[in-house]
Amino acid sequence: MATRDDAPRSLSGRPAAEIAEQAVREAGETLQNAFRGSFSVDRKGRGNFVTEVDVRIEDAVVSLLQREFPDVGVVGEESGDTHGASRYSWVVDPIDGTANFANGIPHFSTTVALLGPDGDPVLGCTYDPIRDDLFTASVGDGAFVNGERMMPGTLSTISDGVLGMDLPYGDDLIDTSFNMIRTMLPVQRVRILGSGALGLAYVATGWFDLHFHLALKPWDVAAGLIMVREAGAEVRDAHGLRATPESGSFVSGNETLLSEFHAKIGDLNHGVPQT
DSSP states (O other): OGGGGSSSSOOSSSSSSHHHHHHHHHHHHHHHHHTTTTOEEEEETTTTTEHHHHHHHHHHHHHHHHHHOOSEEETTTTTEEEESSOOEEEEEEEEEEEHHHHOOOOOOOOEEEEEEEOOOEEEEEEEETTTTTTEEEETTEEEEEETOOOOOOOOOOOGGEEEHHHHOOSSHHHHHHHHHHHHHOOOSEEEEOSOHHHHHHHHHTOOOOOOEEEEEHHHHHHHHHHHHHHHHEEEEEETSSBOOOOOEEEEEHHHHHHHHHHHHHGGGGGSSSSO
């Protein structure tokens, strides 16, 4: 497993985590200036938006990362893959929660992570510019929100908890998602907020006790995976296997709640793809 000390150094000599934080904070400034303004919006599919701001931010983030780490490839949601000589790679989501952003709803983030040679994230940054919440984690160093160590929830039963969920695009998986949440009821609260990256960050810091999404991409979750694990919780796929950025489905929380979740959903996961 890669460690923080193995991570590539930038040409300017700064740590990779510092460059990642610069990238998401600069993206956040662009988002704040553009939010509820005038910009073009295209649809990649039903409910799947891309704005000119997504493209502008991704271009700027990728440019910074490639300037500082010319040998490290970048995987971006909008720009695709750029391969490098290094065994490490960056993953970038310029706006996680684009539908919220496009509709004037103040819940979205920029998220950047560095994947090690084994494909697991070694560091991640997720930034919510509206609330000025910066979530960070590095392997072996712990996870932090605004400089304070993150502490996940310690509940022993789902019924006492606040559950976060977000919905995929496909009708079958939407039905499965709602069927899964029905098996959890009664609970204290259920929240559908529209940003998988923030959902994972909220689990890491204990604002959600459990969060699940049945169809996410590596750029949505890579930073969140390391945050949840460095905070002391875990992320599995819908089938109970340890999640990787490529898993597709993601369930995060403490081990006790994860076990209860998988016991309760029974065979509802049969329609969820496995990678």
